[in-house]
Amino acid sequence: MITFESVTKRYPDGTVAVDRLSLEAPTGEITVLVGPSGCGKTTSLRMINRMIDATEGRILLDGEPVQGIDPPTLRRGIGYVIQQAGLFPHRKIVDNVATVPYLLGWDRKKARGRAMELLERVGLDPALARRYPFQLSGGQQQRVGVARALAADPPVLLMDEPFSAVDPIVRTNLQDELLRLQSELNKTIVFVTHDIDEAIKLGDRVAVLRVGGTLAQVADPKTLLSEPADDFVREFLGHDRGIRRLQFVSTEALRLRTDLTVPEGGAGGASGEPWLLVVTGDGRPVGWRSGERPGELEPYGTFVHGRDSMRTALDAALLSPSGCAVAVDEEGRVVGVATRRALDEALAEAADG
Amino acid sequence: MGDGPPSIWEWIGRNWDTGRVDSIKSLLTDHLTMSFVPILLALLVALPLGLACVRWRWLYQPTSGLMNVVYALPSLPVFMLLISVTGLSQATVIIPLTFYGMAVLIPAVVDGLNSVPDHVRQSAVAMGFTPLRRLLLVELPIAAPVVLAGLRVVAVSSISLVSVGALIGQGGLGGLFTRAYQNPFLPPVIVGIVLIVALALIADGLLVLAQRLLTPWVRARKGAAA
Numbered sequence: 048m049i050t051f052e053s054v055t056k057r058y059p060d061g062t063v064a065v066d067r068l069s070l071e072a073p074t075g076e077i078t079v080l081v082g083p084s085g086c087g088k089t090t091s092l093r094m095i096n097r098m099i100d101a102t103e104g105r106i107l108l109d110g111e112p113v114q115g116i117d118p119p120t121l122r123r124g125i126g127y128v129i130q131q132a133g134l135f136p137h138r139k140i141v142d143n144v145a146t147v148p149y150l151l152g153w154d155r156k157k158a159r160g161r162a163m164e165l166l167e168r169v170g171l172d173p174a175l176a177r178r179y180p181f182q183l184s185g186g187q188q189q190r191v192g193v194a195r196a197l198a199a200d201p202p203v204l205l206m207d208e209p210f211s212a213v214d215p216i217v218r219t220n221l222q223d224e225l226l227r228l229q230s231e232l233n234k235t236i237v238f239v240t241h242d243i244d245e246a247i248k249l250g251d252r253v254a255v256l257r258v259g260g261t262l263a264q265v266a267d268p269k270t271l272l273s274e275p276a277d278d279f280v281r282e283f284l285g286h287d288r289g290i291r292r293l294q295f296v297s298t299e300a301l302r303l304r305t306d307l308t309v310p311e312g313g314a315g316g317a318s319g320e321p322w323l324l325v326v327t328g329d330g331r332p333v334g335w336r337s338g339e340r341p342g343e344l345e346p347y348g349t350f351v352h353g354r355d356s357m358r359t360a361l362d363a364a365l366l367s368p369s370g371c372a373v374a375v376d377e378e379g380r381v382v383g384v385a386t387r388r389a390l391d392e393a394l395a396e397a398a399d400g
Numbered sequence: 401m402g403d404g405p406p407s408i409w410e411w412i413g414r415n416w417d418t419g420r421v422d423s424i425k426s427l428l429t430d431h432l433t434m435s436f437v438p439i440l441l442a443l444l445v446a447l448p449l450g451l452a453c454v455r456w457r458w459l460y461q462p463t464s465g466l467m468n469v470v471y472a473l474p475s476l477p478v479f480m481l482l483i484s485v486t487g488l489s490q491a492t493v494i495i496p497l498t499f500y501g502m503a504v505l506i507p508a509v510v511d512g513l514n515s516v517p518d519h520v521r522q523s524a525v526a527m528g529f530t531p532l533r534r535l536l537l538v539e540l541p542i543a544a545p546v547v548l549a550g551l552r553v554v555a556v557s558s559i560s561l562v563s564v565g566a567l568i569g570q571g572g573l574g575g576l577f578t579r580a581y582q583n584p585f586l587p588p589v590i591v592g593i594v595l596i597v598a599l600a601l602i603a604d605g606l607l608v609l610a611q612r613l614l615t616p617w618v619r620a621r622k623g624a625a626a
Contacts, residue, residue, distance in 0.1 A: 098525055123528035133523025137541045137617045146527050179617045195527075205526075 048074045049095060049203065049235060054104035056090050056260070064090040065260035067104070072252075074109075074202075075233040079250035081240055083283070087260030088239045092205050095237065096125045108203070123147055126196030126204040126234075130212050132188040134180040140166070140191055141176035147199040158198075165194040170224060186217035193225070197232070206238045210245070222248055243284055247272070247291065255280050269295040289398075293358035296397045298350060301360060301390070303374050303383025309336070322369035330380035335369040349373045352382050357397060364390055411587040422575060428595060431572025434493045435559040435599070441494070442501025442554060449502070450509025451535075464507055471503035475564050483568060493565035500561065501554040508550025512543025545618050548611045555603040560596060 049072040056065040065087040072078035080088040093099040094106055097118045106113045113121055134143050142149075144162035153161075166173055169190045180188055189209060196204055210218045222245065229236065240246055246253045247268040254265040257279050264276035272292040275281040281288070308324045311333055325333040325344060334344030348363030352374040363372035364385065372385040385393075406414065417425045453460040475496055482492045516539050524538045563574025571578070576592035579585075611618070 096526060098522070119528040119530050121528075122526055127523065127526035129519055129523050129526070131517075131519045133517075133519040133526075135520060135524070135538060135542075136517075137538075137544075137615065150528055150533075181617070192523075 048072065048107075048109060049078075049237065050105075050107040050110075051091070052105045052107065054091070054094060054101045054106060056087065056094060056099065057102045063260060065094070065101075068256075068260065068262055070254055070262060070265060072235060072237050074235045076251040077229060077236040077238055077249055079238045079240060079246040079253045080256060081243055081246040081250075081253060081283075082256035082263075083258060084241065085258045086256035088241075088256050089207055090260070091256075092207055092237055092239050095203075095205060096122045096127060098122075119150075123150055123199065124201050124203070126199075126201045128189075128192045128196045128204070128206045128209040130208045132180070132185075132192035132209075134188055134191055134195070136180050138179075139176065140178055140180065140183070143180065143191060144194045144198050146195055147201075151199055161198060162194070165197055166191070168197075169194045169228070184217075185213045186221060189213060189217075189221055190224070193228070197228075197234075202235055204234045204236045206236060208240055209238075211240065211242065218245075225249065244291070247294075255283060290358065290361075293361060293394075293397060294356040296357040296393070297353065298355055298357055298360050298374070298385075298393075299353045300396075301352070301357070301374070301385050301393050303352065303385055303389070305383045307371070307384045307386075308381060322371060324369075324371075324373060324381065324384055326381050332373050332375070332381050335367055335371075337369070345369065347373050349375045349379075350385075351375055351377060357393060360385055361390060361394070405585065406587075408587040408590060412591060415588075424573075424576075424591065424595075427573050427575050430490070430570070431559075431562055431574075431596070431599070434490050434497070434562045434565065434570070434572055435555075437494050438497035438501050439551070439555055439558050441498045442505050443551065445498070446502050446505035446509050450506050450513065453506065453510050454513045460510060464510075467499075467503040467506055470499045475500075475561060476567060479565060479568050488569050490570055492568060493562060493570050497558050497561055501558060504554050504557075505547070505550050508547050509543065512546035513539055515546055516542045541615075545611065545615050548607060548614070552604055552607045555607060556600045559600045559603060563592070563596060 051068050051070040054065060054068045055063065057063050068087075068091060070078075080091055082088050090099055094101045095108075095113065097113055097116075100114070108116075134140075135146070138146075141159055141162045144165055145153075145158035148158035148161055149155075163173055163176060166176055171187060171190050171194070175183060175187065180191070183191065189212075192209065196206075210221045213221065226249065238246075238249055250268055252265060253268055253271050255263045255271070257263045263283075264271065264280045266274070269292070271280070272284060272288055272295070275284055275288075285291075307320060307322070308326050311325055311327050319338075321338050322335050323338075324347065325336050327333055332347050332349060335347055336344055345368045346366060347369070348366030350359040350363045350372055354377070360372045360374075364370055364387070367373075370387045372390065373381060374383045374385055376382050412424065415424050417423050420426070449463065453463055473496075478496045479492055482495060486492045486495065520538065520542070521534070524534045529538065563571045563577065565571040566574030566578045569575075573592045573595050576588040580589045
């Protein structure tokens with residue numbers, strides 16, 4: 048656990064970057080520091096590994112004040128991932144990943160072995176190990192950055208806007224990958240971002256900081272969205288706070304209809320329903336057929352029933368002219384259809400809770 | 401061959417190794433000493449000075465200003481001035497050439513170190529490098545291509561500038577040119593020019609080779625860009 052005890056950072060010119068910040072980052076969880084630029088989130092992060100020293104207050108690492116630990120020693124025990132990956136251009140990927148093990152005096156073979164293991168773990172082709180950082184894409188470099196931070200198996204990981212310099216698709220992949228890694232590794236992670244969506248997606252706890260380095264609110268994402276502490280937090284969360292809250296509402300309770308599907312090539316269905324979902328022989332969706340134009344198939348949207356959130360289900364419904372969302376299982380086979388009425392009922396419920 | 405001036409090959413054969421100070425072999429040795437000692441000295445001085453200029457930024461402007469002035473001084477009067485201190489020795493040539501080398505190498509070291517991206521330096525700090533290890537294992541290797549490029553300029557110019565020292569009797573192969581004044585006879589001039597150019601090309605080639613061996617990642621980067 049990382050504990051901030053009334054930590055202040057004041058620069059010689061009088062600027063206060065962080066103002067009496069008290070915060071806990073629990074062991075094995077992802078704590079996200081989020082806020083606009085100038086809110087002191089990066090400064091706070093860097094005070095943990097003493098790249099910046101606090102002016103007042105204490106930062107404790109499992110009860111021990113970091114100010115009492117020699118900086119290089121402290122840093123070798125804390126993984127660090129930086130925005131542009133910060134890979135060493137003159138070292139091969141494998142040696143970049145093995146940086147901290149080398150510093151800790153591991154022998155070369157053991158360090159490289161560990162590096163290869165980690166490359167695989169973060170989803171990189173081992174063939175990349177012999178290349179130099181310039182030969183990798185931004186997303187690949189960022190994965191190497193994560194592998195490097197994990198190389199000596201530190202219990203704590205600091206991440207400073209690690210995914211903000213890559214394109215949105217790669218960013219989403221990296222975020223999913225981080226959550227997958229975290230479910231295996233259970234590190235104590237402090238993650239800095241200015242992107243509230245990223246904070247809500249990744250954080251077990253989200254700390255919102257305001258300009259001047261004061262803490263506005265710290266809460267789990269769901270509470271943050273439903274009970275923002277003040278106007279600043281409300282504004283920072285953005286206008287579609289209600290929609291975003293749906294990503295914490297499960298689709299498990301969503302009522303599904305199973306009588307709206309017809310097999311591919313089958314008859315038009317005499318049920319009188321305006322829309323019917325055409326499925327393949329093994330249960331995969333093909334498209335919606337309307338009663339008015341039975342010759343054409345319209346697009347459909349799917350969500351994984353029970354796993355995906357109401358937000359995904361609603362999105363799936365809006366993607367189709369039928370207004371219905373297709374529920375599938377993990378293998379992509381249709382398990383039912385959530386109609387407008389079913390969605391409506393679930394939304395009404397979510398709005399209450 | 402009998403009468404008439406000797407051919408160039410005959411002249412080389414006769415003057416290659418006479419055991420006297422003006423034999424081609426001993427001039428070549430002198431030339432090598434007077435060009436390589438300044439290159440080495442300049443590098444040895446420029447490295448710590450360059451580091452200091454990066455560490456304390458206010459130092460860079462005065463240092464580079466002074467070095468530019470030194471670089472602008474014509475070599476001949478500098479040699480003349482130094483004679484009163486160091487006499488007609490090799491040091492009279494070596495000292496100014498060292499300063500010329502520094503004038504090129506100090507900015508090269510500074511530019512090289514400044515070419516280390518900030519995020520790379522910061523991640524080195526965050527990984528737990530001590531300042532000395534960071535310098536030796538991260539910053540200097542990344543600065544190496546820029547420093548080596550400066551070193552190539554210094555090597556070639558140093559090898560060619562030594563010959564000016566012939567005017568004070570310490571010019572290495574440049575000594576072959578002064579003889580042509582006294583006696584309109586071409587072979588010594590041709591031999592001098594060919595040897596100096598060859599030396600410069602060999603030194604440059606060795607440095608290019610060193611660059612390839614020391615900084616394979618630069619080539620990798622160019623390959624990726626192509």
